[in-house]
Amino acid sequence: MHPIDQQLATFGEMTVLCVGDLMLDHFVYGEVSRVSPEAPSLVIAATREEQLLGGAGNVARGIAALGARCIFVGVIGEDESGRALGRTFADDYGDTIETHLLVDASRPTTRKVRFVSDHHSTHLLRADWELAAPLRPDIEQALIRACLMALPRADAVVLSDYAKGVLSPAVLRAVIDKARELGKPVIVDPKGADFSVYRGVTLVTPNRRELADATRRAARSDSEIAAAAKQLAATVESAGVLVTRSEDGMTLYTARGALHVPAYPVKVRDVSGAGDTVAAVMTVMLAAGADFEAAARAANAAAAVVVGKRGTSTASTAELRHRLLPPASLAAEEKVVFDWSVLDDRLAEWRGLRIGFTNGCFDLLHPGHIKLMTEARAACDRLVVGLNSDASVRRLKGKERPVQDQQARAEVLAALEAVDLVVIFEQDTPVDLIRRLKPTVLVKGADYKIDEVVGRELVEEIGGKVILVGLAPGYSTTALVQRSAANSVRAPAVTGAKSKR
Numbered sequence: 001m002h003p004i005d006q007q008l009a010t011f012g013e014m015t016v017l018c019v020g021d022l023m024l025d026h027f028v029y030g031e032v033s034r035v036s037p038e039a040p041s042l043v044i045a046a047t048r049e050e051q052l053l054g055g056a057g058n059v060a061r062g063i064a065a066l067g068a069r070c071i072f073v074g075v076i077g078e079d080e081s082g083r084a085l086g087r088t089f090a091d092d093y094g095d096t097i098e099t100h101l102l103v104d105a106s107r108p109t110t111r112k113v114r115f116v117s118d119h120h121s122t123h124l125l126r127a128d129w130e131l132a133a134p135l136r137p138d139i140e141q142a143l144i145r146a147c148l149m150a151l152p153r154a155d156a157v158v159l160s161d162y163a164k165g166v167l168s169p170a171v172l173r174a175v176i177d178k179a180r181e182l183g184k185p186v187i188v189d190p191k192g193a194d195f196s197v198y199r200g201v202t203l204v205t206p207n208r209r210e211l212a213d214a215t216r217r218a219a220r221s222d223s224e225i226a227a228a229a230k231q232l233a234a235t236v237e238s239a240g241v242l243v244t245r246s247e248d249g250m251t252l253y254t255a256r257g258a259l260h261v262p263a264y265p266v267k268v269r270d271v272s273g274a275g276d277t278v279a280a281v282m283t284v285m286l287a288a289g290a291d292f293e294a295a296a297r298a299a300n301a302a303a304a305v306v307v308g309k310r311g312t313s314t315a316s317t318a319e320l321r322h323r324l325l326p327p328a329s330l331a332a333e334e335k336v337v338f339d340w341s342v343l344d345d346r347l348a349e350w351r352g353l354r355i356g357f358t359n360g361c362f363d364l365l366h367p368g369h370i371k372l373m374t375e376a377r378a379a380c381d382r383l384v385v386g387l388n389s390d391a392s393v394r395r396l397k398g399k400e401r402p403v404q405d406q407q408a409r410a411e412v413l414a415a416l417e418a419v420d421l422v423v424i425f426e427q428d429t430p431v432d433l434i435r436r437l438k439p440t441v442l443v444k445g446a447d448y449k450i451d452e453v454v455g456r457e458l459v460e461e462i463g464g465k466v467i468l469v470g471l472a473p474g475y476s477t478t479a480l481v482q483r484s485a486a487n488s489v490r491a492p493a494v495t496g497a498k499s500k501r
Contacts, residue, residue, distance in 0.1 A: 003294075004320075004324050004325055005325075007288050008317045010288045010289075011066050012068065014069070014287040015068065015069040015071065015153055016063050016070050016155065016283050017158070018070050018072045019056070019158075019175060020056025020158075020167060022053070022074035022166075023053075023056075024085055025311070026049065026051050026112065028113060028116065029046070029117075032045075032117045032119070042124060044115050053085065053093075054110075054112060055160060057089075058314075059280045060093070061314050063283065065280075065315060069096055070097045072097050074099075076101050076103055077107050077108045078104075081109035082109040100146040104139045108131055111128070113127045114126045130164060131165070133164075140171060144171055147174065147178075148174065151179060156185045158186075158279050159172065159198075176201055185202040186202050186203075189276070198236050200237055205275070211228050215235075222251065226251060229241040230258075239254060242296055244275060250296060252292055261296055263303075264300070264301065264304035269307065270309065273312030277315055278303055298324060301315075335422055336410045337423045338424055340433075343423065355381070355382055356377065356381075357384050357433075357443065358385055358442070358444060360385075361388045361392075361397065362385075364403060365412050372469050373416055373418040375469045380439075384420065384421045388406075388424075389424050390402055390405055390406045391426060392427065396428060410424060430454060431455050440462065442456065444469070446469060
């Protein structure tokens with residue numbers, strides 16, 4: 001199993017304590033086609049609305065999306081927005097997020113309404129309802145008690161600070177000190193200019209502007225950011241600093257020095273909540289025992305996922321895998337089909353495209369096979385390879401074959417860029433599979449004659465064509481197997497015994 005898969009597999013066992021400023025993210029989507037006659041402003045014809053957990057709530061969503069459990073501690077007002085947040089937690093995340101929502105009747109629930117053009121995916125306007133002020137002393141003490149009671153059950157802590165008053169110096173000190181006492185990593189997504197209040201955290205995740213403000217120094221180039229991050233780590237007494245840099249990726253600073261992680265090329269649709277996702281992924285990765293570099297690379301991949309979506313969104317473990325793992329390692333699960341019932345869905349996705357087909361045992365892949373695949377793919381839009389099952393190969397080639405089992409043969413084929421799908425069939429010929437697929441291009445090697453190609457009539461009947469690809473001289477699986485067997489016979493036996501003279 002790939003190391004990334006090993007880490008992702010443990011996410012479901014992790015529990016994260018998330019504390020911070022909770023918000024209601026309210027999105028209004030619509031079309032903009034005219035200017036108001038009453039004032040020089042755009043008119044949005046609203047078509048739909050969406051309400052989501054925002055602020056620290058989006059961090060909790062991100063943790064849950066990764067399959068980890070979350071204990072969330074926050075404050076809401078005694079208003080409809082607060083009740084909406086409570087319903088969202090209960091209805092959508094009741095199984096994954098345990099909530100401790102303290103009600104403060106003296107302050108409104110923070111609410112942000114964004115008006116978004118559906119056609120251009122552009123934010124037109126944002127309206128905020130909020131009170132950035134300290135909590136009442138009794139609410140603050142209740143918050144601290146809730147955090148300290150939850151801490152022993154958590155594997156890590158994330159503090160999501162939006163400077164609305166929840167993460168007061170007293171709350172920060174109580175949570176950070178207790179977490180350190182229990183040996184729990186603490187990650188903080190910071191706000192404000194005085195980062196000394198976060199002293200003792202494991203990792204702090206400012207963006208470039210926040211880093212510059214906190215250190216009062218330039219943070220533009222790689223070297224400037226590294227120097228500022230080093231200064232911040234000393235001020236906060238943290239083990240690491242992760243600086244998010246938008247299109248320039250991220251910079252991770254630890255005692256080992258600075259590591260610059262480039263951003264993924266992606267079409268940016270919405271940057272809302274990207275920092276929340278970074279905090280969530282870093283925390284779950286560190287909870288799972290990952291080192292700082294692995295966690296930073298995972299967070300960078302997750303950020304690329306969420307900025308490609310609309311609204312404040314999250315990244316799943318599946319989306320992380322597709323960003324982090326090399327394509328060849330994902331090819332088998334994406335391309336190999338054992339159950340023919342899924343073929344109809346794949347073919348529906350390819351409607352209107354030229355489907356090509358070739359088949360064989362492909363026991364030991366050699367240059368002749370590669371030539372066949374590449375020329376076959378050049379003649380169609382999607383290439384499906386029919387692969388004889390192990391039982392089918394034994395019936396055709398003898399009990400000593402195949403040399404590799406069907407899973408191994410399928411994975412090797414799937415790793416080829418020219419191959420779009422590998423379908424394993426149990427029959428001696430692929431005629432039933434061809435009948436199911438209805439390819440418009442049928443490809444075989446030139447050692448066949450046109451009228452010997454299985455499925456020719458089926459393909460020509462629907463207006464398709466048969467193509468014979470020239471062989472690569474000197475390559476044959478059977479010859480390779482025989483040559484290998486002969487070499488094994490000629491090779492002297494090696495034992496641990498001394499020969500007698």
